[in-house]
Amino acid sequence: MTGVRTPATTPGPVVVILVVPADDFAAQGRFRVAAPRSNAENPSVVDSSRQRRRAGTVASAVLLLMAAAALVVGALPGAGGVSPSAATTAETQPSEVTITINGGGFAWTFDPASAEVAPDGMITVVNASGTSHTFTSQAYDTSGTHKAFDVTLSPGDSTTIPASTLQQGVYHYFCRFHPAMQGTLTVGTGPDLSGAPSFDQPLYEPPVLTGKRLRIVMKKAAVQVFKDGPATTMWTYGGTYPGPTIRRPTGADTKVTFVNNLPKAVGSVTVHQHAGHQTSANDGQPMSNLIKHGGAKTYDYPLRDGGKPLPAALRFYHDHRMDETARNNWMGLQGMFLTTDPNDAKRGLPTGRYDIPLSFTDRSFTDTHQLTDPFAGAGSAAHATNAMGSMTMAGATGPSGTVGDTVLVNGRFAPYKDVQPGLYRLRLFNASLFSAYDFKLSNGEQFEQVGTGSGLLPHPVTRSDILLGPAQRADVVVDFRDDAGTDIVLQSIARPDGKESGSYPAFPMQFRVGSGPSPTQKNLSDNLVPLPKLSIPKKTAMTWKFGLSTDSRGHQFWSINGRRYNPKRVDHKVTRGKVQKWRLVNTSAMTHYVHLHEELWRTISRDGGRPPLWERGYEDTWRLDPGESVVVAARFTDYTGKFMIHCHMLDHEDNGMMATFEVVKPKRR
Numbered sequence: 001m002t003g004v005r006t007p008a009t010t011p012g013p014v015v016v017i018l019v020v021p022a023d024d025f026a027a028q029g030r031f032r033v034a035a036p037r038s039n040a041e042n043p044s045v046v047d048s049s050r051q052r053r054r055a056g057t058v059a060s061a062v063l064l065l066m067a068a069a070a071l072v073v074g075a076l077p078g079a080g081g082v083s084p085s086a087a088t089t090a091e092t093q094p095s096e097v098t099i100t101i102n103g104g105g106f107a108w109t110f111d112p113a114s115a116e117v118a119p120d121g122m123i124t125v126v127n128a129s130g131t132s133h134t135f136t137s138q139a140y141d142t143s144g145t146h147k148a149f150d151v152t153l154s155p156g157d158s159t160t161i162p163a164s165t166l167q168q169g170v171y172h173y174f175c176r177f178h179p180a181m182q183g184t185l186t187v188g189t190g191p192d193l194s195g196a197p198s199f200d201q202p203l204y205e206p207p208v209l210t211g212k213r214l215r216i217v218m219k220k221a222a223v224q225v226f227k228d229g230p231a232t233t234m235w236t237y238g239g240t241y242p243g244p245t246i247r248r249p250t251g252a253d254t255k256v257t258f259v260n261n262l263p264k265a266v267g268s269v270t271v272h273q274h275a276g277h278q279t280s281a282n283d284g285q286p287m288s289n290l291i292k293h294g295g296a297k298t299y300d301y302p303l304r305d306g307g308k309p310l311p312a313a314l315r316f317y318h319d320h321r322m323d324e325t326a327r328n329n330w331m332g333l334q335g336m337f338l339t340t341d342p343n344d345a346k347r348g349l350p351t352g353r354y355d356i357p358l359s360f361t362d363r364s365f366t367d368t369h370q371l372t373d374p375f376a377g378a379g380s381a382a383h384a385t386n387a388m389g390s391m392t393m394a395g396a397t398g399p400s401g402t403v404g405d406t407v408l409v410n411g412r413f414a415p416y417k418d419v420q421p422g423l424y425r426l427r428l429f430n431a432s433l434f435s436a437y438d439f440k441l442s443n444g445e446q447f448e449q450v451g452t453g454s455g456l457l458p459h460p461v462t463r464s465d466i467l468l469g470p471a472q473r474a475d476v477v478v479d480f481r482d483d484a485g486t487d488i489v490l491q492s493i494a495r496p497d498g499k500e501s502g503s504y505p506a507f508p509m510q511f512r513v514g515s516g517p518s519p520t521q522k523n524l525s526d527n528l529v530p531l532p533k534l535s536i537p538k539k540t541a542m543t544w545k546f547g548l549s550t551d552s553r554g555h556q557f558w559s560i561n562g563r564r565y566n567p568k569r570v571d572h573k574v575t576r577g578k579v580q581k582w583r584l585v586n587t588s589a590m591t592h593y594v595h596l597h598e599e600l601w602r603t604i605s606r607d608g609g610r611p612p613l614w615e616r617g618y619e620d621t622w623r624l625d626p627g628e629s630v631v632v633a634a635r636f637t638d639y640t641g642k643f644m645i646h647c648h649m650l651d652h653e654d655n656g657m658m659a660t661f662e663v664v665k666p667k668r669r
């Protein structure tokens, strides 16, 4: 099976828009012509020329990736299970190949999923589905900063790429909007193009603020995202992206004055400390207690809960403005908030320069390195409903422009970090608007997960990969002691379970392990922090169903219990001091990541069983795959008032998937 289809036999609408000579094609700006070259000088191969004590570990990781891709390929209809290694020679390769995007209901496929084409051939991609998709290469071109190919196709669109614009080899590709959609494309003969960029700038670590009274001015600023070329204009906290990292001992009251010096057109903003416990007025309400243009507001973060210090963790702060949350976060209004616990050193947790917060996100850029504008000046909510040019498509398609083609770490593209052959505590934080990342180390080494984004786990949990959706964090320890002199890539792999919404395959950053000697460090304790006892009520006080609903005019929107968010409506009331058990259910056909504000939530069960070991600490954001249900519980302490529950895929939040719970005073007898 060669995987050749001609447009004439392709089901669905076919509109060939783009058939241009290679030179013109490159001039479109979406593609860079990649001259064929030898593997030895190819910077996009993960393995480096540096000394490797464990040669072959990276290669095995690449093989693993290929195996995962082959698995998906085998599972797809029409794929025929052709693996890249079984490719025919260049002489027998077809001069044309058509890859058709088929399917619906979140079960889209590239058909055939495995295809090949001669080096002077033509690749046509046809979107025969009712939803927008991208055809995106994992590999970079010779520029090292642009994907070898990355095309967005609206329903009915098609595009043609001359194979001569691509380096010969095996490309792994995916849809950025629905990364469970994957395939491989073999152009001529050549290496497996793993997709890693050249890691050529150091990791940026934002300025750290440690005082009990802080002032952060929000303003437009130039951010050097790429090593070379123009800076990117962003909306920032304090002039940097991410904003300054607030680092405070847990339990120590912290007051932060945020000043809105953003361009007037941005309007009012509001700041939410994610996973914090603060009064309603200090929680970053979407419609009230706003910071007007030119104004300021001081937020009070006691960092205490029920009279005790909050568990220490990597929290974060970000804009939460009604209808504009996605836009404001896309533009840069995000920063990290690290609460620290002096006892962590006794637990063997690496501290100081061995403790590194890492914020991962994705953005798309123009040729002059400016952020693309997925919102077209109309606001996030309007974007979510208009992006596809069809109101009815809004709910079902969701992301479109808010999934970037470039993954950033601490606001920089493809950074490296020089480390020692020791233990490191990494705070992995998914700051994306929509994408999930499944983190894995390229040398196959495992993570010891010690905590969530809301506190430590009772015991470390060994994990080979860690899937994090938007807003989720994982506190992990990695052991570089046997890795002196090697380079290790922190990858995001395609979700191995192949579940509906997938995860974004990428090579976000690299660790360069020095030659040693290893620093003197304690070993990690097996017992971190026991979770205090909480009597969980038998009765489920509230069920929240996350779904796709249709209004009276036939327009779809993301909903909770069938309703669109209304800031005037209270959806559930809770008495302060009580413990409640809630059930979160995903009734839709795609994965959501659901965030609860305010309390110290714990996971009681997942799909009727005990939650996995890494979900047995405090949590604030849960992954809900289609049909899944998670039971959570918390005591409602200290504060009365309104708080939010919402999907943290920000398009979904802005497009209705948010609700309000209100904590009320206990009744007097």
Ligand SMILES: [Cu+2]
Pocket (backbone or CB within 6 Å): 591, 592, 593, 647, 648, 649, 652, 653, 657
């Ligand atoms: Cu969602």
